[in-house]
Amino acid sequence: MAARIDLGDFDVVVVGSGSAGSSAAIAASRSGARTLIIDRLPFIGGTSTGVLDTFYGFYTPGEVSRKIVGGIPDDVIAGLKKLGPVVERANTYGAGTGVTYNPEHLKVVWERLLVDAGVKVLLHSLLQEVTVSDGRVLSLTLATRSGLATVSGKNFIDASGDADLAYFANFSYERAGEISPAQTMTTTFRMINVDVKKRKSFTKDQLHAAMEQAVLDGYQLPRREGSDHITTVDNTMATVMTRVDSVRATTNSEIESVLDNPFFLSESEINGREQALEYARFLIDRVPGYENSALYGLSTFLGIRESRRVYGDYRVTREDVLTAQHFDDQIALCGAPIEDHHSGTGTNWAYIPNSGVVGIPLRALQVKDSINTLVVGRCFSATHDAHASIRSMAQCMAMGTAAGTVAAIASKNFKEIRGIDFNDIKKVLKTGGAILEMPN
Template sequence: MNTRYTRTEAAALPLLWRGDVLIAGGGSAGCAAAVAAARSGADVLLVEPAGFLGGTGAAVLDTFYGFYAPGGGRVVAGVGWELCERLLEDGQAFERPNTYGAGTGVTYEPEALKRAWDELVLGAGARVLHHARIVAVVLDGERVRGAVVDTAAGPGVVLARNTIDATGDAEVAWRAGAAVDRPAEQNRVQPLTATFRMGGVDLGATPVAELHRLMAAASGDYRLPRLDGSVHRTVLPGVVHTNLTRVSGVDATDPWQLSAAEREGRRQVAEYVRFLTERVPGYENAYLLGVSVRIGVRETRRLRGRYVLTREDVLGAREFPDAIARCGAPIEDHDGGNGTIWVYVGGGPSGRSYGVPLRCLVPERTGHLLVAGRCLSATHDAHASVRSMAQCMAAGQAAGTAAALATGDVADTDPAALRAALALHGALL
C-alpha cells in the first residue's frame, strides 16, 4: 500500500476533516497534546485506533511514573498533573512509593483514566476519531500536510496545518520519510511485557523482597523469565496489578513478531499465576482477573531529531536552553536477562533532574511535524529514562502548544516563546 500521498492524490479520497492540528495517537502524549492545542485556540483532531483514550496507560499499566524525581519533589505539572489531581480527588488514584526507588508513582484505576481523558480532551474542545488508524501521510515535498485514515467507512483524508506524531512507534514520521532509529536492528531493544491483575490476594502476606526470593528459589520448577518485577495494590480491595512477564528480542514493528509476542505474553502470565497461587503466601485463594488489553511495548522506532538525548545528558542532569520538560526518572533498562538495570540521574536518588530539549521532538528535515511521547529522539540508554509517562504528557503538552501557536511550520517554533507559554499554563521547566 502507498504510505505517501501527494495532495493531488489525496484529493481523490473523501475529506473527513480539515483544521489546525492533527494528532496521531491518543495515549498519554497525544491526549496532553490535544488538550494543550485546543486550549490554545486551535481546531484539533485526535486520531486513535482503539475505542478509548489513554493508550498504554489504560490498556497495560495502572501507575504513572516520572512525576516525581527519586529522592526529590515533583518535576512535571501542567496537563498531566491536572489529570492526576482529577483522579486523586475522585478517589480513583493514590500516590505510592516505587519498589526500586524510582520516585513516587501515581496508581490509578484504568477505567477511570479512560473517562478522565474523555472529559479533559473533549472539554478542551478537541475532536476525537476512534477506531481509526493513520495508514499514509499527505506530503507536499518534505512537508506533512495531513494523513490518510482507515476507518469503518473506508479510507479518508484529514488535513492540518501541523501534525503531531504521538503513536509511540513514530509511524507518521517513518511514513513521511523522516530519519528514525530502529533499535531492533541494533540488537538493543527493550523487552515487551503483558501485565495482569489478580483478585482475592492478601498482598500484605508477602513483601516484594520475599516475593523476589521465592521466584529465584522456584525458578527451576517454573518458566519465569524475570525474577524481579512489581506486584502492587490497586484502588480496588483485594486486587493487585502485576508487572512480571518479559518477552525479549522482539521487533514490535514486525507484525509476525508482535503477534507471537502477544501469545507468549499470555503463556507467561499463566505460568506466573501458577507460581503465585502454588508458592506465594497470600495467593492461596487468588484468581486471574484479566490480562492487559495488549502487550506493553517499551521501545520501537525513535525519531532521529535535531538533537539526540544521550546517556551523558541524563546522568549528568544536563540543562538545555530549549528545554520543554523535566525528567528525574532513572535509566530503567529491561534489556535481556532476568533482572533490570537501574542507573540514577546524578548517581543516586538525589532529586536531581534534567531538561528535555524541544529539538528532540523536531525531525531533521521533515516539516510541519513534531513527535511526542516515547518515539522522541534519544539513545537507547537515555530513552530508558525519558520514556516515563509523565514525560510523555509533558512533551505532549509542549508539542500541542507549539503546534497551536505556530503560524507557519511548527518545526520553526521559537523555544523562548514556547517556554513562556508552557510556564503560563503550569509546566515545570
C-alpha cells in the first residue's frame, strides 16, 4: 500500500467550497488563520457555480425589500460586477429580489477572493475518512489525484452541503426524508436563442397551464410549476424545472436516500438529464419565444436541496421561522419563505408574517457531538421546514462568514469554539460588514 501524502497542518480546515465554505475560508483567512479549503470538484463554488445563477436571500420578499446580508457576500457581488453584468430581478413573490450572475465568472471570483485572502486551495480532493478523538476532529483522509492524503487542523468546518464530514466522523445528523418528506432534486439547464420579449408575453400561470396540457398530451413533466428566468447573457434563459426524487422506499419499507446508494445517485443524474431534454422539448414546442431556441447547458451535476442535516447545539424550527424568532447569539438574518419542493407536482410556500426576518443562531452552527467542528450551509442544524427557508445562498454565505470567523478566533487564541465571548465574534462580524440585526 502506498504511503499517504501529508498535506500539512492548518488552523482552520474547510470541507466544501460552495457559498458557505468559500465564505468561511475567506473569513477565517482574513482573520489571520492558516486556512485550507477542500473540494472534490475541479472548481470552486459548488451549487453556486455548478447548478445555479441567482443568489436569493440578500433581500426580504414582500412590498418593501430590505437588504439583510452584507460583508463577504458584497465582495462577491463587487467581484462579479468587475467581470460583467449582474442583474437584480425584483420579485415580491418567491424568495424576494434575486441577484443573477454569470456562474462562469463566479468560479473565478471565488478563486480570486480565496487566493487574495491567503487561503490554500485544494481541488479534486474527496473527503473519505475522519479521525476523531473525544469529539475532537484530528485529521481528514482525502482521495486526491495523487493518491490518499491526510491533513490535520485545529478547527474544522463542514461546508460539504451533504454533511460528509459529520457522516464520516459519526456525528449525529438527520437524513432528509427520515422525519419529514425530503425536498426533491433538480438538473438545471439553459436555453439559447430565445426571443425573450415574446417569452415575457406569456405569464407564469400560462406557462403552468401549458405544462399541465403538455402532460395530458404525453410529455413527461413531473413538476408542473417549474420556472425560467433571464440570465446575464442576451437571448439566454435559465430554468429550474426538472424534479428528481432524492429518497425512495426500499423493499423492507425503509427509506433510501441518493447518498445511501452510489447507483441511486448515478441513476438520478441520468434521470435529471433525460428530464431536462424533455422540458426543453416542451419549451420549444409549446412556449412562445422558444420556437428557435436550443438546449445549451446542463447543470454540471444534479442540484441536491437537502440530504443530511447535522444536529447542532440548537436546531432552528418552523416555528422559529414563522414567528420571526431572534436569538442572543444570532450571526445572520433570513427573510425567505419556507419553500418546499416536495415530490408532488407543485411547490409549498409559507411566508414569515409582516415581511419579518428570523435570526440564525451561532448554536445552530456548533456541531453537537464535536468540540472543534462547525457546520454551515445546507447541512446546518435545522428541521426540514426551517431549512427550506434558510438554505438560500446569501444565508449560506452569512453562515460561512460567521463560522470562519469563530474558527479563526478560536485557533489563534488557543480557545475552544464554544469558549469565545460572543461580543468578540459580533465585533469582528460587524466590522466586516455582516448584518446581525434588522435594519430599520
